[in-house]
Amino acid sequence: MAKIKGSIVVDKEKCKGCGLCVVACPQDVIALAKEVNSKGYNFAYMVKPDACIGCANCAEVCPDSIITVYRTKI
Amino acid sequence: MAETIDIIKDENIVYQKSKVLTDNVMHYCPGCSHGVVHKLIAEVIEEMGIQENVIGVSPVGCSVFAYNYLDIDWQEAAHGRAPALATATKRLMPDKYVFTYQGDGDLASIGAAEILHACNRGENITVIFINNAIYGMTGGQMAPTTLVGMKTATSPYGRDIDLHGYPLKMTEIVAQLPGTCYVTRQSVHTAATVRKCKKAIRKAFENQEKKIGTSFIEVTSTCNSGWKIPPVEANKWMVDHMFKFFEQGDLKDAERDNPDDYKKYIE
Ligand SMILES: Cc1ncc(C[n+]2csc(CCOP(=O)(O)OP(=O)(O)O)c2C)c(N)n1
Ligand code: SF4
Ligand SMILES: [Mg+2]
Numbered sequence: 038m039a040k041i042k043g044s045i046v047v048d049k050e051k052c053k054g055c056g057l058c059v060v061a062c063p064q065d066v067i068a069l070a071k072e073v074n075s076k077g078y079n080f081a082y083m084v085k086p087d088a089c090i091g092c093a094n095c096a097e098v099c100p101d102s103i104i105t106v107y108r109t110k111i
Numbered sequence: 112m113a114e115t116i117d118i119i120k121d122e123n124i125v126y127q128k129s130k131v132l133t134d135n136v137m138h139y140c141p142g143c144s145h146g147v148v149h150k151l152i153a154e155v156i157e158e159m160g161i162q163e164n165v166i167g168v169s170p171v172g173c174s175v176f177a178y179n180y181l182d183i184d185w186q187e188a189a190h191g192r193a194p195a196l197a198t199a200t201k202r203l204m205p206d207k208y209v210f211t212y213q214g215d216g217d218l219a220s221i222g223a224a225e226i227l228h229a230c231n232r233g234e235n236i237t238v239i240f241i242n243n244a245i246y247g248m249t250g251g252q253m254a255p256t257t258l259v260g261m262k263t264a265t266s267p268y269g270r271d272i273d274l275h276g277y278p279l280k281m282t283e284i285v286a287q288l289p290g291t292c293y294v295t296r297q298s299v300h301t302a303a304t305v306r307k308c309k310k311a312i313r314k315a316f317e318n319q320e321k322k323i324g325t326s327f328i329e330v331t332s333t334c335n336s337g338w339k340i341p342p343v344e345a346n347k348w349m350v351d352h353m354f355k356f357f358e359q360g361d362l363k364d365a366e367r368d369n370p371d372d373y374k375k376y377i378e
Contacts, residue, residue, distance in 0.1 A: 043125075044118050055142030055335075055342040061302055078141070093126035094302035100146025101137055106126035109118045 039110040043091020047081050048103040054078035058095035058104060064088040067095055129153035131162055135179050142342025144332030145174050145241060147299040151309045152212075152239065153181055155316055165208040165316075166200055168193040170222075172214035173247045173334075191222020194229035197236045208319050210237035216246040219255040219281045226285065233290025233324040233367040237315040240281065240327065243334035244353060251337030255279040258356055263337070282329040282362060289368035292324035295361045298331045298354075300346040324367030331357045 045066070052074060058081050059067045068084035081104075083089065091108025131153035139145045156162055162183055169177040171190035178185035188196045193211035201209040218226050218240050226238065245263055246252040253263040253270060256278055260269040270278070286294040293315055297308040308330060315326035331353050333345040340348050 042118055046119060051136055053141035057142055057342055057346070060343050091125055092302075096126045097302045097305045098147065098299070100139060100141075100143055100150075102128040102132055102146070102150045104126075105124060105128070107118050107120070107123040108125045109123045111118075 041090050041108060042111045043089035043106065043108045044086065045083060045089060045091075045095060045107070046105045049080040049082070050074050050076075051101055051103040052078055052080035053101060054080055055100065056081075057098045057100065061094040061098040063092065063094060064090060129157045131157045131182055133180055133182050137180055138176060139173060140334075140336045142333070142335050142345065143173070143247075144243065144299055144330065144334075147305060148212075148239065148241060148308070148330050148332075149174075149177065149180050151299070151305065151312050152210075154309060155313045156181070156183060159208075159313070159316060161208050161316070164206070165210070166204070168197045168200070168209070168211045170211070170213040170217040171248075172217045172241075174212055174214060174241065175248070177212055191217050191220070192225055193217070193222065194225040194234070194236070194238065197238075198229055198232070198234045201234060201236050205235070208237070208316055209235075210239060210316070212239045213241065214247065215240070215242045215244060215254045215256040215281075216249075216252075219279050223255075223279075223281075226281070227288070229290075230285045230288045230325045230327060231290045233292075235319050235322050236325060237312075237319060238325065238327045239312070239315075240329045241332050242281075242329050242357065243332040243337065244278075245334045245337040247334040247337045251334070251339075256281070256357075258352060261352075278356065280357070282327065282357070285325075285327050286362035288325075289373075290324050291327055291363060292366050293318055293326040293328075293361075294363040295327075296329045296331060296357060296359050298349070298359060300333070300349060321366075329357070331359065 069079040093106040096104035252265040318326045
């Protein structure tokens with residue numbers, strides 16, 4: 038059976054670390070990094086990349102529109 | 112991990128930033144609802160293919176700089192006067208899609224008269240009303256929409272009815288006016304409500320083609336800085352408190368009243 042595989046790319050310099058994507062993700066893919074970007078924000082990143090299903094929930098709730106979502110069948 | 116990198120190709124993109132949004136970094140605080148609503152308006156404009164035919168009227172408030180973020184024609188109104196400016200614009204250019212974007216201080220306080228009369232006249236405009244129950248821009252003062260008991264910079268012991276009066280439900284008020292056709296209260300705190308809100312915004316723009324009256328969308332919102340609650344908890348606070356008073360959903364989905372029904376009184 039074909040499996041859905043997703044991934045996201047976060048523009049980490051524009052991320053403000055609000056964390057809304059973290060709670061929007063049904064797969065707990067996203068976490069806020071311990072490091073900060075040049076503005077001092079703990080940016081979002083994929084802590085469990087393999088679990089991403091490309092549902093785009095994270096990107097839809099992102100106030101700064103900085104998440105791009107990819108999805109394919111493998 | 113190898114798989115993850117593999118699928119990052121243009122043909123696999125299922126969601127990306129709308130082309131109607133500029134590349135400017137938004138000045139809003141982390142997690143602010145304004146950014147989500149900007150995005151939805153941009154997506155609707157892009158999907159309807161009306162970027163060259165839409166005119167926004169921005170308010171005074173945190174979203175005063177909306178024109179930096181949506182790549183469309185804009186006008187900047189004096190505080191609360193966006194519906195008056197939108198009225199003139201729509202009447203002069205009836206083929207353009209005209210919308211106001213207003214906060215609760217702007218729309219429910221200093222601009223209460225303008226919005227009521229624009230809605231009562233049934234102007235064929237769309238109103239996007241960001242209700243975060245506070246004056247965000249000026250430092251979190253009490254707004255007409257602040258909940259009873261809610262602490263703000265100017266109600267440090269919580270809003271007190273004897274002192275400050277009752278919170279105002281603008282959306283319920285405009286739903287009763289004969290000029291409105293579509294009045295709804297939405298939110299953007301989850302992916303599901305974001306999608307619903309986008310549909311509402313699209314409908315409100317499409318109503319302008321039908322010339323059936325004013326479409327009014329309240330988006331019950333958060334102001335993390337003004338509320339002094341971090342973004343994720345602010346959304347929860349909104350659900351637990353704001354939603355009880357500002358009930359979510361459609362209040363009106365019709366057409367503005369039939370003028371003939373009003374003529375009969377002097378016949
Ligand atoms: C005529 C006038 N009066 C008062 C102000 C000060 N002022 C600026 S923004 C604002 C209220 C903003 O609150 P709101 O409309 O709720 O927008 P938010 O920032 O919460 O999105 C006020 C009173 C002003 N700029 N002009
Ligand atoms: S002060 Fe409030 S309304 Fe203004 S940008 Fe910050 S969170 Fe948004
Ligand atoms: Mg406000």
